[in-house]
Amino acid sequence: MNPAPAVRVLHVVKSLGLGGTEKAMQLMVTHLDRSRFAPFAYSPVDGERRELLRQNGVPVIVGGDLLSVLEKLRPDVVHLHRAGWPEPALLSPVKRFGPRAVVETNVFGRLDDSPLGGVVDLHLVVSRFCLERLAADNPSLDVSRYRVLYNPVDTDLFARLTPEHDFSRPVAGRLSRPDPGKWSGLAFDMLPILKASEPGFRFLVIGATPDFLDFVRDHDLGQNVECLPPESRDEGLADFFGRVSLLAHANDTGESFGMAIAEAMAAGLPVVTHPAAGNRDNAQLELVEHGVTGLVAATVEDYAQAVLWLWRHPEEARRMGAAGREKAARLYRAQEIARQLGDIYDDLLASSGEKCRT
Numbered sequence: 552m553n554p555a556p557a558v559r560v561l562h563v564v565k566s567l568g569l570g571g572t573e574k575a576m577q578l579m580v581t582h583l584d585r586s587r588f589a590p591f592a593y594s595p596v597d598g599e600r601r602e603l604l605r606q607n608g609v610p611v612i613v614g615g616d617l618l619s620v621l622e623k624l625r626p627d628v629v630h631l632h633r634a635g636w637p638e639p640a641l642l643s644p645v646k647r648f649g650p651r652a653v654v655e656t657n658v659f660g661r662l663d664d665s666p667l668g669g670v671v672d673l674h675l676v677v678s679r680f681c682l683e684r685l686a687a688d689n690p691s692l693d694v695s696r697y698r699v700l701y702n703p704v705d706t707d708l709f710a711r712l713t714p715e716h717d718f719s720r721p722v723a724g725r726l727s728r729p730d731p732g733k734w735s736g737l738a739f740d741m742l743p744i745l746k747a748s749e750p751g752f753r754f755l756v757i758g759a760t761p762d763f764l765d766f767v768r769d770h771d772l773g774q775n776v777e778c779l780p781p782e783s784r785d786e787g788l789a790d791f792f793g794r795v796s797l798l799a800h801a802n803d804t805g806e807s808f809g810m811a812i813a814e815a816m817a818a819g820l821p822v823v824t825h826p827a828a829g830n831r832d833n834a835q836l837e838l839v840e841h842g843v844t845g846l847v848a849a850t851v852e853d854y855a856q857a858v859l860w861l862w863r864h865p866e867e868a869r870r871m872g873a874a875g876r877e878k879a880a881r882l883y884r885a886q887e888i889a890r891q892l893g894d895i896y897d898d899l900l901a902s903s904g905e906k907c908r909t
Contacts, residue, residue, distance in 0.1 A: 635661030816875030
């Protein structure tokens with residue numbers, strides 16, 4: 552008797568660049584059970600993740616209109632990775648094709664109440680914060696169509712490759728895209744305070760912006776700050792995390808999840824972060840529990856003092872780093888997230904009358 556064919560799943564993302572959305576998609580499709588699922592990825596825009604997907608045996612389609620891709624590939628499940636707000640150009644071809652199930656990873660926890668929004672069978676939000684805010688802002692929301700599924704992290708790799716940290720070394724790290732929208736003035740203004748108290752401190756930065764480079768030059772911080780090129784491979788990120796004793800996260804727009812934070816936690820680092828003002832994303836406070844997996848500080852002075860405190864209390868930093876590693880492995884491990892995702896596909900297909908093979 553021939554085995555049932557694997558369920559074809561097409562993941563759709565706007566680009567294949569180095570952002571957290573693209574990385575979450577990459578890890579999801581890489582870790583899906585290939586005995587049950589045949590994953591594919593589609594994006595209209597090429598990028599660094601195309602090669603990483605190819606190396607993991609995931610077919611990638613770049614360019615061309617989505618409807619043509621759907622009609623050629625004939626996926627059973629379409630999984631969209633998007634912001635969450637109305638996007639008729641994306642949803643219209645999905646509706647015209649009519650797959651058996653449509654799932655979205657709703658990256659920013661936004662509501663699509665457009666007529667085409669009903670195409671999505673299940674909305675996956677990436678933090679409890681996003682779901683709670685969405686429900687609070689929309690009292691009539693059908694929460695049965697929403698579920699929290701954290702972004703996946705290769706926690707096994709970070710635990711394996713990150714060396715034992717010397718938490719007494721005054722070396723902080725920062726990781727993001729080189730996008731001004733991913734920064735906060737805290738990451739600038741803390742530096743002179745750190746230099747006054749710890750003249751030999753080091754700050755390693757992936758994702759420096761032109762404004763930050765100007766600030767470093769204007770404040771004579773060139774001996775303290777090292778700016779590094781973008782890194783697409785987790786092995787390279789593990790090396791980066793191994794060179795620092797804490798992650799200094801600062802982003803005024805906040806995080807709907809916080810991939811860099813979760814990866815630093817998986818590497819055993821404590822994280823210093825801050826609340827984002829107003830009705831902005833604040834899932835960084837869900838990941839970083841003050842005094843447990845890191846420290847939360849609201850002002851520049853408090854932020855700098857939190858960094859200094861961790862350097863001066865290495866055993867406390869070690870304890871927080873260990874707690875962060877345990878939390879990341881328990882909640883964000885890529886293999887477990889992919890297993891949950893496979894079960895979600897299974898349930899949706901079963902409800903449509905086609906249960907996938909277990």
